[in-house]
Amino acid sequence: MATGRPVVELDAVTKSFGAAKAVDRVSLAIREGEFFSLLGPSGCGKTTTLRLIAGFETPDAGGGEVRIGGVRVNEKRPYDRGVGMVFQSYALFPHLDVRRNVAFGLQQRGTARADMAHRVDRALELVRLDPGTYADRMPAALSGGQRQRVALARALVLEPKILLLDEPLGALDLKLRKEMQLELKALNRSLGITFIYVTHDQEEALTMSDRIAVMDLARVAQLGTPADVYENPRTGFVASFIGESNFLEGRAAGPGDGWVDVAGAGFGFQVRPEQPVAAGQVIRIAVRPEWMDLFPVGAVPPGENALPGAVDEVIYLGETIHVIVALDAGIKVTVALRNEGQLIKPLPWTRGARVAAAWLPEDAQILEDDR
Amino acid sequence: MTRRRRLLAWFARRPGATAAAMLGPGLAWLLLFFLVPIGLMLVYSTMRRGTYGGFVPGFTLEHYRRFFDPLYLDILRRTVVWSLACTVACLVVGYPVAYVIARAGRWRQLLLFLVVLPFWTSFLVRTFAMIFLLRDSGLVNGILLALGLIDQPLALLYTPLAVTLGLVYGFLPLMILPIYASLEKLDHSLLEAAEVLGARPRARFFQVIFPLSLPGVAAGCLLTFIPALGSFLTSDLLGGAKQVMIGNLIQNQFTVARNWPFGSAAAFVVMGLVLVAVLGYLRRRDVGELVR
Numbered sequence: 001m002a003t004g005r006p007v008v009e010l011d012a013v014t015k016s017f018g019a020a021k022a023v024d025r026v027s028l029a030i031r032e033g034e035f036f037s038l039l040g041p042s043g044c045g046k047t048t049t050l051r052l053i054a055g056f057e058t059p060d061a062g063g064g065e066v067r068i069g070g071v072r073v074n075e076k077r078p079y080d081r082g083v084g085m086v087f088q089s090y091a092l093f094p095h096l097d098v099r100r101n102v103a104f105g106l107q108q109r110g111t112a113r114a115d116m117a118h119r120v121d122r123a124l125e126l127v128r129l130d131p132g133t134y135a136d137r138m139p140a141a142l143s144g145g146q147r148q149r150v151a152l153a154r155a156l157v158l159e160p161k162i163l164l165l166d167e168p169l170g171a172l173d174l175k176l177r178k179e180m181q182l183e184l185k186a187l188n189r190s191l192g193i194t195f196i197y198v199t200h201d202q203e204e205a206l207t208m209s210d211r212i213a214v215m216d217l218a219r220v221a222q223l224g225t226p227a228d229v230y231e232n233p234r235t236g237f238v239a240s241f242i243g244e245s246n247f248l249e250g251r252a253a254g255p256g257d258g259w260v261d262v263a264g265a266g267f268g269f270q271v272r273p274e275q276p277v278a279a280g281q282v283i284r285i286a287v288r289p290e291w292m293d294l295f296p297v298g299a300v301p302p303g304e305n306a307l308p309g310a311v312d313e314v315i316y317l318g319e320t321i322h323v324i325v326a327l328d329a330g331i332k333v334t335v336a337l338r339n340e341g342q343l344i345k346p347l348p349w350t351r352g353a354r355v356a357a358a359w360l361p362e363d364a365q366i367l368e369d370d371r
Numbered sequence: 372m373t374r375r376r377r378l379l380a381w382f383a384r385r386p387g388a389t390a391a392a393m394l395g396p397g398l399a400w401l402l403l404f405f406l407v408p409i410g411l412m413l414v415y416s417t418m419r420r421g422t423y424g425g426f427v428p429g430f431t432l433e434h435y436r437r438f439f440d441p442l443y444l445d446i447l448r449r450t451v452v453w454s455l456a457c458t459v460a461c462l463v464v465g466y467p468v469a470y471v472i473a474r475a476g477r478w479r480q481l482l483l484f485l486v487v488l489p490f491w492t493s494f495l496v497r498t499f500a501m502i503f504l505l506r507d508s509g510l511v512n513g514i515l516l517a518l519g520l521i522d523q524p525l526a527l528l529y530t531p532l533a534v535t536l537g538l539v540y541g542f543l544p545l546m547i548l549p550i551y552a553s554l555e556k557l558d559h560s561l562l563e564a565a566e567v568l569g570a571r572p573r574a575r576f577f578q579v580i581f582p583l584s585l586p587g588v589a590a591g592c593l594l595t596f597i598p599a600l601g602s603f604l605t606s607d608l609l610g611g612a613k614q615v616m617i618g619n620l621i622q623n624q625f626t627v628a629r630n631w632p633f634g635s636a637a638a639f640v641v642m643g644l645v646l647v648a649v650l651g652y653l654r655r656r657d658v659g660e661l662v663r
Contacts (some may be wrong), residue, residue, distance in 0.1 A: 071414055076565040091564035104578075108569035154568065207659045 005192050007032040007051055007069060008162060012061035015048055016337035022048040024218035025064065030196060032161075035188045037197045037205040040215035041241065047166060049215070050198045054164050055081050068162065079108075081243045084155030088167040090147045092139040098124070098150050099135040105158045123157035124150075126187070126355075145176045156187075162194045169204065181207050206230065214238050233368040246292070246333040249284045252277045259361065266329035269305040270361040284367045289336035291363040294323060294348075294355045305364075306356040307333070311349050323349050325357045333357050416635035424629030434636035443637070444622065449645070450617040453531065453606075454599035457538035461595045462588065464539065464590060465546035466479035469587075472547070473554035486544050494541060498608050501537050502528060505609070528619075537605040546591040554580070555585025563607070593652045597645050617641055625634075 006029040011070035015023040023045045030036045051057040052066055059066065066073050073081050091352035092101050102120045103111075111119070121131040127149040139147055148168055155163055165184075169177045185208045188195045199205050205212050206226040213223045214237075222229050222238045233239035236247060248262030255278055259270050262283045271283060293304075300306040309327035321337045335357055349355060382389045418426040437443070472482045489497060507524040515521045524561050527533055527638055557580065565575045603618030610616070617637065624634025 054563075054567060056566075078563070079569040079571075083567065085567045086561045087563070087564060089558065089560050091558065091560040093561060093565075093579060104570070105568035106567070108571075108574060133558070154564075 006030060008196065009067040009070075010049070010064065011067065012050070013049075013052060013059045013066060015052055015057055016060050016063075021218050023052065024256065026215075026220055028220065028223070029062075030194060033188075033192050033194055034210040035185060035197065035208055037199060037209040037212045038215055039199055039202060039205040039212050040221075041200055045218040046198045046200075046215045050164050050166055050196060053081075053162075053196060054078050054083055054085050062353055077244040082160055083164055083165040084158060084160035084161045086148075086151050086155050086168045088170050089145075089283065090139075090151045092150055092154075094139055096138075096139075096226060096354065097135070098129075098137050098139070098142070099131075101139065101150055102154045102157050104154065106187075109158075120153075124152040126156055127153045128183070129153065143243075144171055145180065148172065148180065152187075154352070156191070156193075160193065162196065163184035165195060165197045166201070169199075171203075175203070178207075179233075184208060184338065186319055206242070214241065221319055231365075233286055233365055234367065236284065236367050238367070239365065239367065244289055244334060245286040246289065247286055247367075248331075248333075252279055252281045254285050255279050256308045263327065267307050267327065268362075269307070271364055271366060272361045273366055285364040286335075286367055287359050287364045289322065289334040290320070290338075292333065292335040292357050292359045294325070294335050294337065295358055297354050297356045300356050300358045300361045304358040304360055306358040308354070308356050311351050311355055313354045314349060323355075325355060327357065345357065412635040412638060415632050416639055418632050420500055420630050420632050424631070426632050434633045435640070438631060438637055438640055446615055447617050447619055447640070449531075449615075453535055453538065453616065454596050456535050457542065458592050458596045458597045458600060460535065460539045461543050461546035462592060465543055465591065466550055466584075466588070469547045469554055472551050473557070482509035486547050489540075489544065497539055498605055499542070501533070501540065505533050505536070523634065528609065529614065531610070531614060533609040534606045534614050534616070537609040538599050538602060541602075541605060542595040545594040545598070549590035549594065550584060550587040553584045553590075589652050593648060596648060597600060600641060600645060 008028070008030040010026050010028040010194045012025045013023055014021060021074060026045070026049060028049075035286070038049055042047045043091055048057060053068075054058060055073065055076060059074055068074045068081055068083070084243075095183060096104070099117075099120055103116050104359060106116045110129050121136070124134065129146065129149050132217055134142070134146065134150075139150065142150065142280070143254075148171075151168070168184075169180050169226065172180065181204060184195070184197075187193075188208075197208065209226055211223065211225055211318055212229050214236075215235045222234050223231075229238060230242055233242065236245075239245040239247070248264060248267075248269065250262040250268065253261040253268075255265050255276065258272070260273055260277055262269055262271055262285075269285075270286060273283075277283065294307070295301075297308050307327050307329065309325040309329075311323055312326040312332060313324040315322040315324070319339050321339060323335045324332055328334050382392065417427055417430050417432065419429045419431055420434075421427045430604070446564070468486070473477055473558050475482055475606045505527040506512075507526070509527070510544050511527060512521075512524040513515070516524065517629070561583070562575055562581055565579050570578060603616060606614050606616040606619055620632050621637045624637065628634075
């Protein structure tokens with residue numbers, strides 16, 4: 001598990017391609033042994049960040065510093081950085097069988113032949129591929145999942161301190177992907193290797209990571225544990241990229257640091273800001289669908305914000321039921337209700353029914369940006 | 372429904388007929404102008420030569436026997452050696468060119484255009500141009516004389532070197548293009564994977580790039596070797612009367628010597644050689660397909 005000592009550090013790193021900044025003053029301190037994810041939509045700079053750590057890209061002149069184990073590595077080639085890497089496309093050598101693929105790195109290091117065979121077998125067993133069955137196969141004769149395991153074994157056989165993974169599960173089907181997620185997490189724990197994982201799949205990042213850096217527009221939008229970034233999204237981007245959110249906006253009615261009334265266009269609600277707010281300040285909040293509840297109009301428990309409206313759509317998802325409410329104020333919100341078995345039959349809310357969408361003032365996240 | 376639409380619908384229901392309609396013209400062409408003449412040549416090669424040229428009925432293998440006379444074997448050996456030399460030279464010169472083009476980014480199109488540019492002019496004209504370079508009063512000797520490096524013109528024309536140079540010049544694009552094609556589709560992440568696994572540039576080339584370009588190398592060698600083996604124009608113009616290749620021998624039998632049966636037999640021996648080369652290539656291709 002993470003010991004807290006930073007093993008990979010990015011210090012205000014900037015990387016440009018032509019006029020466009022792919023990575024813009026990104027600073028990270030990745031701890032030894034942790035499972036760290038770089039999460040974001042395509043083009044957000046997450047892969048470039050990984051490639052800066054791997055050494056395939058170099059920061060701009062004066063574009064900050066990449067340190068591994070406390071040592072500046074800006075000028076070092078990938079093979080001098082002590083990192084392993086797993087590529088999205090697997091990047092297995094198509095002309096070499098599984099054994100030679102896994103042995104490739106050992107061969108470059110001049111490992112003795114007898115030792116090599118032993119270590120290749122052990123690496124294959126680590127990724128749960130039987131050496132007897134698979135060692136002599138060509139990559140073309142393997143399934144996607146098996147290829148990914150070989151790619152993993154090829155990196156792990158060199159016993160790197162840091163393993164970089166660039167969307168390694170992107171090409172696998174959902175079931176296999178979930179299985180591999182748990183296996184990767186288990187390998188991270190048992191081997192004590194620092195995993196740095198690039199993905200655009202928020203669920204994947206939440207499942208595996210100790211910490212997540214959510215990236216947007218070449219910057220880190222938020223960094224924290226999965227619970228942190230989900231429960232307290234700091235920006236509208238994070239709130240909508242990770243999970244779903246309802247966004248509400250208004251102006252603070254008066255100064256205050258306890259309860260503050262916010263007046264929107266045709267509705268009002270209360271928030272509980274941690275920082276004092278000024279009168280007239282624009283307040284924008286994100287409310288997760290599962291933080292909201294539905295009540296008959298007039299039956300809302302005291303202390304909760306409640307906005308009246310009519311049920312627009314009921315979406316049955318199995319373990320949850322999403323109710324889309326068209327508020328009288330002209331906007332729509334999604335309320336997620338847990339499926340609590342017998343009670344749900346018949347569905348308590350039907351299209352057109354008058355309801356109030358309600359939430360506790362402390363269950364809303366005040367956003368720092370206005371996107 | 373118009374007739375045209377009915378016709379299209381008829382083909383749409385019959386994939387076999389569609390394929391036949393598309394293959395038909397090409398197959399007919401090959402049948403008429405390749406298989407039929409080759410069949411005729413095979414027959415001629417086993418017939419007796421007429422007293423005044425041509426051929427007379429009667430089966431004989433004497434023309435094949437005659438071909439294995441040391442005089443002709445020597446020409447064949449020379450032809451194979453020159454063709455191999457041409458192939459090796461094309462590979463050595465062409466591979467780096469293909470490698471650079473495959474990595475040339477936005478210059479790629481221009482460089483490829485330059486490689487195929489010679490095809491826009493006649494092979495005959497290009498070979499004549501070589502004469503102006505290589506003859507005693509040619510450009511090469513002129514420059515060497517002017518620089519004072521030699522005081523007598525070098526005998527370049529009508530030598531094996533001139534023939535090999537001419538062959539290399541003629542067939543180099545046929546080597547470059549297939550190698551370029553195989554290098555161009557090489558997945559760049561393979562090189563990054565090799566690098567992060569510790570492979571230095573040399574190891575990356577010999578352990579990843581070169582093995583994966585072998586299908587292109589094999590195709591390029593074949594495309595160079597086969598026409599080199601059958602060429603007669605280059606040796607005729609640049610080799611003079613002394614540097615005869617098998618192609619000149621065959622050509623002479625059909626024109627000057629008027630010995631069609633012997634010319635046909637010699638042609639079949641060369642075709643046999645080419646067939647061996649192609650079969651070797653196909654075996655290589657099987658390996659190539661495993662790689663993909």
